[in-house]
Amino acid sequence: xxxxxxxxxxxxxxxxxxxxxxxxxxxxxxxxxFWYVQYPGEGLQLLLKATKADDxxxxxxxxxxxxxETTSFHLEKGSVQVSDSxxxxxxxxxxxxxxxxxxxxxxTVTVRA
Amino acid sequence: DGGITQSPKYLFRKEGQNVTLSxxxxxxxxxxxxxxxxxGQGLRLIYYSQIVNDFQKGDIAEGYSVSREKKExxxxxxxxxxxxxxxxxxxxxxxxxxxxxQYFGPGTRLTVT
Numbered sequence: 676x677x678x679x680x681x682x683x684x685x686x687x688x689x690x691x692x693x694x695x696x697x698x699x700x701x702x703x704x705x706x707x708x709f710w711y712v713q714y715p716g717e718g719l720q721l722l723l724k725a726t727k728a729d730d731x732x733x734x735x736x737x738x739x740x741x742x743x744e745t746t747s748f749h750l751e752k753g754s755v756q757v758s759d760s761x762x763x764x765x766x767x768x769x770x771x772x773x774x775x776x777x778x779x780x781x782x783t784v785t786v787r788a
Numbered sequence: 789d790g791g792i793t794q795s796p797k798y799l800f801r802k803e804g805q806n807v808t809l810s811x812x813x814x815x816x817x818x819x820x821x822x823x824x825x826x827x828g829q830g831l832r833l834i835y836y837s838q839i840v841n842d843f844q845k846g847d848i849a850e851g852y853s854v855s856r857e858k859k860e861x862x863x864x865x866x867x868x869x870x871x872x873x874x875x876x877x878x879x880x881x882x883x884x885x886x887x888x889x890q891y892f893g894p895g896t897r898l899t900v901t
Contacts, residue, residue: 679830709889711892716894716895717894717895718792718794718878718880718892718893718894718895719831719878719880719892720892721889721890721891724889764830764831766830774819774821774836774838774882774888775833775836775846776831776833776890777830778830778831778832779830780828780829780830781828781829781830
């Protein structure tokens with residue numbers, strides 16, 4: 676079946692530090708991959724996506740590259756801010772079903788000033 | 789403003805009572821979804837609907853029911869048969885086709901005692 680594995684949190688960083696959140700997936704074929712962000716008490720917002728191998732998604736200083744050979748989609752940001760404190764979810768959508776997303780467990784990130 | 793509305797933000801019920809959570813969208817999206825979020829876990833799909841008057845069970849449909857009588861609305865009923873109903877419930881919607889990113893509402897936190 677389809678599944679997503681994220682690095683466990685929580686992750687605590689100082690402002691301007693480099694952030695990496697690992698995400699690997701298991702899926703048949705070539706799924707689309709997503710990163711969503713959830714700020715405290717809110718719903719999820721789409722952060723970035725990639726729909727095919729070697730695609731790089733980017734938004735708000737965050738980047739992730741779709742690596743088919745390692746079945747990974749790691750999220751990175753070069754210099755985090757306090758406002759980046761949130762829960763980050765990696766997700767995949769299989770080619771076989773455009774409607775179903777499979778989510779990782781989420782990684783809580785706290786950035787301290 | 790286009791978006792997804794979920795109400796109320798917090799809901800309290802006694803054990804044994806059915807409760808209905810509201811979800812409305814004005815994005816003109818065909819598809820709508822209900823997810824459940826528990827601490828330390830990713831989102832799990834309860835039900836989804838690709839079109840009016842049609843819906844499918846997700847991964848954890850037992851103890852829940854839905855209806856889709858209007859394109860804009862997809863209410864979720866948490867029945868007394870649901871063993872552990874206390875959770876954060878998120879509604880989402882998407883357009884149909886290849887570029888169908890899911891957009892999420894702000895969520896409803898249900899507490900059953």
